[in-house]
Structure formats: structure tokens, C-alpha cells
Amino acid sequence: MRAERFHSSYAIHKEANPLFRALLMTMVTKTRFAPSPTGIMHIGNLRSALYEYLIARSEGGKFLLRIEDTDRERYVEGAVEAIYRTLDICGLHHDEGPDIGGPNGPYVQSERLHLYGEYADKLVESGHAYPCFCSVERLADMREDEETEFIGYDRHCRDLDPAVAARRVASGEPHVIRQKMPLEGETSFTDEVYGTITVMNKELEDQILVKSDRYPTYNFANVVDDHLMEITHVVRGSEYLSSTPKYCILYDAFGWDIPTFVHLPLIVGEDGKKLSKRHGSTSFDEFLADGYLPEAIINMIAFLGWAPGEETREIFSLEELEAIFSAKGINKAPAVFAYDKLNWMNEQYIRRLPFDRWRAMVKDIADSMFGERQYNVDMLARVLQERVTKLGDIPEMIRFLTERLPYSAELFFNKRAKLDADVASVILKELRPALEALPVWDEETLSATLGRVCDEAGRKKGQVMGALRVALAAQQVTPGGATETAMILGRQEALLRLAAAIDFLNGRQP
Numbered sequence: 001m002r003a004e005r006f007h008s009s010y011a012i013h014k015e016a017n018p019l020f021r022a023l024l025m026t027m028v029t030k031t032r033f034a035p036s037p038t039g040i041m042h043i044g045n046l047r048s049a050l051y052e053y054l055i056a057r058s059e060g061g062k063f064l065l066r067i068e069d070t071d072r073e074r075y076v077e078g079a080v081e082a083i084y085r086t087l088d089i090c091g092l093h094h095d096e097g098p099d100i101g102g103p104n105g106p107y108v109q110s111e112r113l114h115l116y117g118e119y120a121d122k123l124v125e126s127g128h129a130y131p132c133f134c135s136v137e138r139l140a141d142m143r144e145d146e147e148t149e150f151i152g153y154d155r156h157c158r159d160l161d162p163a164v165a166a167r168r169v170a171s172g173e174p175h176v177i178r179q180k181m182p183l184e185g186e187t188s189f190t191d192e193v194y195g196t197i198t199v200m201n202k203e204l205e206d207q208i209l210v211k212s213d214r215y216p217t218y219n220f221a222n223v224v225d226d227h228l229m230e231i232t233h234v235v236r237g238s239e240y241l242s243s244t245p246k247y248c249i250l251y252d253a254f255g256w257d258i259p260t261f262v263h264l265p266l267i268v269g270e271d272g273k274k275l276s277k278r279h280g281s282t283s284f285d286e287f288l289a290d291g292y293l294p295e296a297i298i299n300m301i302a303f304l305g306w307a308p309g310e311e312t313r314e315i316f317s318l319e320e321l322e323a324i325f326s327a328k329g330i331n332k333a334p335a336v337f338a339y340d341k342l343n344w345m346n347e348q349y350i351r352r353l354p355f356d357r358w359r360a361m362v363k364d365i366a367d368s369m370f371g372e373r374q375y376n377v378d379m380l381a382r383v384l385q386e387r388v389t390k391l392g393d394i395p396e397m398i399r400f401l402t403e404r405l406p407y408s409a410e411l412f413f414n415k416r417a418k419l420d421a422d423v424a425s426v427i428l429k430e431l432r433p434a435l436e437a438l439p440v441w442d443e444e445t446l447s448a449t450l451g452r453v454c455d456e457a458g459r460k461k462g463q464v465m466g467a468l469r470v471a472l473a474a475q476q477v478t479p480g481g482a483t484e485t486a487m488i489l490g491r492q493e494a495l496l497r498l499a500a501a502i503d504f505l506n507g508r509q510p
């Protein structure tokens with residue numbers, strides 16, 4: 001089929017040839033995540049990786065990792081390691097890649113440069129590409145010419161005699177390789193999300209395939225690598241929709257089958273604008289630093305443009321997503337990233353964490369805050385698990401436990417409990433000898449003792465607990481009640497704070 005008459009050979013064969021349809025059904029689904037090591041892993045990158053992973057796993061296929069590092073000017077040191085770390089933390093384990101190898105390696109584009117030159121030469125030989133010798137200065141002048149009819153390149157070198165062009169290349173004259181786009185007709189392709197899209201070929205620029213430094217462009221390397229790595233589904237952001245016809249024409253020029261395209265909707269903030277720093281955290285590492293759990297982040301990202309059919313629940317493990325995911329559930333409308341929704345999801349995951357794992361997380365944060373002081377980590381973890389939204393909230397939530405805050409008379413005022421500073425002073429003096437005399441400092445003994453003091457003094461429990469809570473915390477709202485706070489602080493610190501509160505209420509500074 002000539003490029004000038006191209007109409008997605010994949011779509012034609014798929015509909016017209018039963019044998020071709022049968023072959024497709026037996027093909028192993030292969031997807032790839034092909035990030036460029038040019039910075040941190042943003043939510044959009046991670047969503048692409050997740051959907052690529054889920055499409056492969058849901059169809060019993062393979063998920064590949066390829067590092068596209070040909071843009072050397074934007075290369076960021078440490079970015080490759082960040083990619084590996086992120087995928088590992090999220091559980092998106094690949095079947096082929098630079099670190100584990102595979103049948104179609106190498107999986108780093110800078111190690112495949114010889115391939116791109118070979119395939120570019122094939123296109124030149126078949127008449128689907130040509131050397132372009134235009135200088136940077138000429139291209140700049142062309143773009144500044146207001147009378148030019150070309151939006152992009154004006155195809156100045158397109159019709160050079162091939163023999164003359166070959167001699168100039170052989171002489172070492174600087175040049176790029178450009179794709180020879182069809183000048184007539186149209187190109188169509190069918191996307192799994194956006195349906196059939198058609199463009200007029202005359203609108204397509206003769207794009208550069210290989211730059212003058214012999215590095216391939218992103219578009220060209222993508223097509224060559226995806227074919228050689230047997231990729232069946234190309235999943236990427238909708239910003240690549242406009243360049244997909246160029247991909248299709250390249251596939252056709254080589255005589256290769258065209259993969260299934262799955263373009264993902266734009267991710268926007270709640271203001272409808274593209275998600276960016278002005279909305280808050282936007283990278284995986286930033287969300288981790290804020291205290292969100294990887295499982296919650298993945299769950300949230302899964303719903304950025306996808307819905308599980310008639311299923312109404314929103315909390316899914318990665319394994320559950322693997323079982324139910326389908327590209328047919330992807331919506332073309334922009335996906336709204338709602339931070340409140342992420343907070344809710346993170347709370348659900350924290351509530352469901354095995355206590356041992358949650359305890360270790362709390363201890364890791366609290367140890368550095370308590371320093372050498374002893375504290376009851378089990379009680380602290382138990383109190384926090386039902387109240388924390390994200391790990392990043394913990395330091396401020398427990399600050400009153402790790403440092404002594406100043407008292408004020410207003411802190412002891414509670415109209416509902418009929419409590420004020422004067423009443424609190426009496427209550428705390430009643431409590432002090434009972435607490436100092438405790439044989440053991442545990443939750444059961446503390447609760448029993450506090451209940452006994454209430455009964456003996458004829459006071460309501462809420463009034464006594466309110467006074468003790470403020471005495472121990474120097475604030476009215478705490479993650480746990482008075483008993484839990486006393487347990488976390490331990491006997492020594494709790495009694496010292498009780499004495500300090502009594503001294504304050506007696507009019508003396510602690």
C-alpha cells in the first residue's frame with residue numbers, strides 16, 4: 001500500500017480478514033512504559049505506567065520498561081533510579097527491561113542508536129524519507145518569512161536527486177533525515193478512547209526522524225522500538241493524538257502492523273486547568289513526602305479517567321484492579337484530580353493497615369520527636385490509626401506529647417462539662433494522690449482509678465477527664481482521651497505534667 005493512499009492497514013485487515021482476526025486473538029498483549037529520564041515522576045507519567053501495566057495484566061500479557069534517554073540536553077542525574085524506585089514501590093513490576101533484560105533488548109535507547117540509523121536508511125532507500133541539508137539559519141529565515149505558506153518545514157530538500165543527496169551525505173555534509181509525508185489523501189486511525197480520527201495528509205509536516213547528531217527523534221525511535229519489542233498496545237497522553245497519524249504512516253512505510261492506540265484524557269485540577277504546582281503536589285515523591293500511602297496514590301490514579309463499569313465501590317487493591325481493568329472503561333473527558341478525594345482514600349487505607357505495619361510507620365516518625373524519652377508506641381499507634389488522614393499530619397498531631405506547651409486559664413473552660421480553671425484546680429488535686437499511688441501504670445488500672453475518683457467525689461466522668469486531658473496536653477483537643485494520653489506519656493511524664501498544671505492553676509508558673 002502506498003503512503004499516499006494510506007487508511008490504517010491495521011483497521012482494514014482487522015475487519016476484512018478472518019485469519020488476521022484469529023491471529024490477533026492469539027497474540028500476547030504487550031505494553032511498555034517508556035519514560036524519559038528528564039525529571040521526577042509526575043502523576044501523568046505514573047498513570048500511563050499504571051494503565052499500561054493493568055492492560056497487560058488484565059489480558060495475561062507482558063509489561064515492558066524502556067528508558068528513552070536520547071534527549072541528552074534534558075537528562076537529569078538520578079532520574080532513572082527514581083523511575084525504578086517508583087515502579088517498585090507501586091508494585092508495577094515489569095517483565096522485560098534494562099535491569100532484568102529480555103529477548104528484545106537492549107531496553108535503553110542510547111544503546112540502540114545503530115538500529116535507528118539502519119531503519120532510517122531503509123526509509124531513504126524506499127523513498128519514504130530523504131536527507132535534508134537545510135541549515136539552522138535557513139530554517140529560521142523561512143519561519144520569519146511572512147509570505148511563506150508553510151507552517152513547518154517547506155520541503156526544500158524533498159525533491160533533491162537521490163544520487164546527489166547520497167554523495168553529499170557520503171562527503172560528511174551535515175544533514176537530518178526527514179520523513180516524506182504523503183501530499184494527498186488522508187490518514188485515519190482508531191483510538192480505543194477517542195474513536196476514529198482522520199487528518200488530511202497535506203497538513204502533516206515532513207518531520208525529522210534522525211537529527212544531525214545522529215540521534216533519533218522521539219517519534220521515530222518510538223515506532224522502531226515498539227515494533228521490534230512487539231508492543232501491541234501503545235498507551236499515552238492525549239497530547240500525542242495529533243502526532244499519531246505520523247506514527248501510522250511510518251508503520252505503513254515499513255510494512256509493519258499498527259498497534260492498538262489508547263490515548264488518555266488530560267488530568268486537570270478542580271478549577272478545570274491542567275494539573276500543576278499551583279494545585280499542590282503533583283509528583284509521586286511529593287505525595288509520599290506528604291504522607292500518602294503508595295496504595296492510596298495508585299488507587300486514586302486508577303480513577304483519573306477510568307471507571308469500573310457498574311461497580312460502585314472505589315477502594316481497590318492493585319490485584320483487584322488487574323482483574324477488572326479494561327481500556328473500554330477509560331473516558332475521554334478531562335480527569336479531575338481532587339485532593340479531598342485522595343485524602344479520603346488515604347484514610348481508608350490507613351484504617352485497614354495491619355497494626356504491625358502501622359505501628360512501624362508511627363514509630364519511625366515518633367522516635368525522632370520523643371528523642372530519648374520513653375513513650376507507649378502501641379497506644380500512640382492505636383489512637384492515631386482511626387484519626388490520621390496522612391502520615392505528614394502526625395508530627396503536628398503529637399507535638400503536645402513531645403514538648404510541653406504553655407497553659408492558659410481559658411484552656412480549662414468547658415461550658416458543657418461545667419468546667420473552668422477553679423473547678424479544674426480542685427479536680428486535679430483530688431486526682432494527684434490517687435494517680436501517684438497506682439501500683440501499675442496500665443490502661444485498665446488508670447481507667448478504674450479515674451472512675452473511682454469520680455464516684456468518690458460525686459463528679460461526672462466528662463468533667464474529670466476534661467480537666468486531666470488539658471493538664472496532660474495543654475490543649476483541649478487531642479487524638480485520644482485523658483487515659484490514652486496518660487498511657488502514651490508514661491507514669492513519670494504524666495505525673496510531672498499533672499503537677500505543673502496544678503502549680504499553674506494555683507497561680508504559680510511551672
